[in-house]
Amino acid sequence: MSSRPARATLATIAEAAGVSIATVSKVVNGRDDVSPGTRAMVEELLRQHYYTGRGGSRQTTIEVVFAGPLAAYSNEVMEGVLQAAAEPGVSVMLSKGRGASTATAWALAVAKAGRCAVISVSNEMTPEESTALARANVPLVVVDPLTPAGADVTSVGSTNYAGGTTAAEHLLSLGHTRLAYLGGDAEAGCNQARWQGFRATLEAAGYPVAPKLAQHLTFRYAAGLNGGGALLDSPNPPTAVFAGSDEIAVGLIEACRRRGLRVPEDVSVIGFDDTQLAEFCSPPLTVVRQPLREMGRVAVRTALQLAAGASVDSHHVELSTSLVVRASTAPPRR
Incomplete structure (x- = not known):
């Protein structure tokens, strides 16, 4: 770099x-x-020239930018950010991004406010914003970028493709052969990676996902409730569903409840994230766990490293996912 x-x-x-x-x-x-x-x-x-003044307090505060309302996923990432920031005594400022400002005006405001770096969480950081921050001499680290970050943008994510593969292998091992995918935003890079890993594994096993059983909506609860309802109401519904987030999975479980279907007796559900929702829902959710808090910690450490003028070994870091089996998956009914 x-x-x-x-x-x-x-x-x-x-x-x-x-x-x-x-x-x-x-x-x-x-x-x-x-x-x-x-x-x-x-x-x-x-x-x-992106003049920002002396910037005497630039090494004390990181600005964390979120897109949309805070949810279980972003809360987990934020926990990791706060833990890592507390160690060197760094302050954290939360924001929703630049709003109506131009990219240049926003970047200059961030720099003049003394931010030593910006961390963007699941946010569509435009090339104009990235360039403006670079010209204002403010390092940027993106957590779980919606679109693949370029070589000039440092990012932190997880092994989403491997996570999709893990979900498929778990459901296949239980004996499911008619499976569905209920994912997030179609253009999101993490969603595409999870879907591709899931689909490729099932196709290799000889059980491809039927076109009508693959939906790409949002990562929110409503997608599980409404999109999941459509899957369950199809003429030949799936016996197992891989949800692209915990929120989607919880919405899907509620859609099952409204139809008198039991999880996992009638439908197995596996989520992705391993937020507190996974433990609190009924039944407790089997998930592909991505280390959200560690992703937040790595983002802070990387941002501080860049703020100090040091280079990083890689512009993109992927942390490993893993399977956590709870009570929402079981063999299909014979």
Whole structure:
């Protein structure tokens, strides 16, 4: 990985504007003894060079950006972030991203606020935002990127493809041959990896998923309730369903309950994540566990490493998934 770009200084702006450092300082500090034309020129150069000031507190605060409402998944990641940040005494600021601001304005605001880095959790960080943060000299680490991150963006995820394979192997070992997939957003990279691992394993075993038994909706509870209901109401419903998240799985279990179906006696359900929902739901949920807290911890450690000007060994880190068997899966009824 390349080192971070040098931060613009008053001297940098003064040289580009052809004025003195004192004049640039006056503009930065809001002094009124600068002509309107010179002020406008200097302000534009400040934006172009992503000038953020001295940034004396830049090593103390990480901004964590979430997309959508906080849920069981994001709470687990946040626990890991807070644990890792507490060790070196780093503060954590939560936000919903740039909102209506332009990418440049948001990145400059983040830098001027003294953030040493940004961690984006399951958020669609646009190329414009990534570039703006880089120009503002603010490192970015993406957790579970919705789309594959480029080589210039550092990211942390889990072995989603292997997780899909694990789910398929577990259900096949129980004797299920008519299986369904109820996943999250179709364009999400993690969803596609889980689905591809699941599908490939079943096809290799000679039990491909019927087209009508594969749905890609959202990672939320409503997808399990409504999409799961559609699967259960199909003419030849599945005996087992792999849900792309714990929230989907819990919604699916409720859809079964409303139809008088029992889990796992009538339908086996396996989730993905291993949040607290997996233990709290009834029956307790069999899951492919991804180490969400560790993903948060790795993201913080990586962000601090980049903030210190160090390079990282890989721009993308994948942590291993594993199977946790509870009470929501069983052999199909004969």
